[in-house]
Amino acid sequence: MSATLKDHPxxxxxxxxxxxxxxxxxxxxQAVVFLLYEELLxxxxLLAAEQSSTLVRTRVEELVFDIQHRFDTGGVAAPARKVQRTVSTNPTVIEFDRPTFEKYYRRPLEAMDRRAVRIADRGQVLAALRLGASYLYVVDEDGELWIWPRPYRLLDVMFGWAQGRSTEATRxxxxxxxxxxxxxxxxxxxxxVGSPERLFVVANLKSGHFRxxxxCASGIRQAVERALDSRDSADIVVFTMPAPIQPAEGV
Structure with missing residues (x-):
């Protein structure tokens, strides 16, 4: 980091x-990764308001590199039981296990008064999403972007829901x-994040159910590009996750 960058408040x-x-x-x-993520946002x-700022843009690039490196080297444990499978490639489509869904998730979903919202254009982004809040998303097999319409704090999605925090009855x-x-x-x-005039999206591929x-980064990137009508690839940051680490044989 340059001396000039370090001096930025x-x-x-x-x-x-x-x-x-x-x-x-x-x-x-993870606390350090969280703070890097917060700084990126x-x-x-700032970049939305100071689009010509080379200083801010340089720091954004540094943060993206640092965060991705930490994800790449952090490691992800393999699940005890595989509940998803790849059903096609180019593009990759992953299917979650139907019996598992019906057993554990169908009834809780039906008890909720919310459903995912399809986001197809910039107007829907501004109407449905709160700038700066975190949302769960899925890009379906047709390339459509679906958002769960409840804003979360970045703190909660990164660290989980600690006792005493307000949450939905069902995760x-x-x-x-x-x-x-x-x-x-x-x-x-x-x-x-940003402003109605200039929006940026920071997404990741953190899903323990679809993995x-x-x-798959291209799937969310293309869906967001269509929704925002974005022509600048730098408007969208997508962080990928490393392949799960398999336990040692005999463990």
Whole structure:
């Protein structure tokens, strides 16, 4: 990071907080990743207002690289039981196990007063989503973008719902967004930031139920590009997750 970047008040504030978190939890802790993610959202919000700022754009690029590197090297444990399968490639389509869905998720979904909302254009993005909030999303097998219309805090989606925090009675999981076909080209969490005049999207492929591979990044990228009518690839950041680590034989 250049001396000029370090002097930026937002960058300096996050650097100080991140240093304290690293001392307490470790340099590679999830707390540090959370703060990097928060800084990225803040810098993109600044970039929406200062679109010609090379300084802010450079910091955004640094943060994207750093966060992706941490995801790549962080490792993801393999599930105890596989409940999804790839049903097609190019593009990749993943199907969640129907018996598992019916056993664990059908009844809770039917008891809810919400359903996923299809997002097809910029007007729907601005009407349905709160800027800066995190949302669960699924891109279905037809390339349509579905959002669960409840805003979450980034803190909650990264660390889980701690005791005392206000939550829905039932945790929503990605298959609930596409209950009829249970198929996805991409699934994870996304945040829209910026202003009505200039929007940025930060998405990831974090879904323990669909477990989309890195190749699925194109699915969410293309769906968001259509919804925002975006012509600048830099408007959309997609973080991928590493392949699950299989347990050692005999463990």
């Amino acid at each position: 937002v960058v300096a504030r996050f650097a100080e907080t991140r240093s304290a978190a690293a001392d307490r939890y470790g340099r590679n802790s 803040s810098m993109l919000t 929503v999981v990605h298959p609930m967004l596409v209950p009829d076909r249970l198929r996805a080209m991409a699934a994870g969490e996304l945040v829209v 989309p591979s890195a190749e």
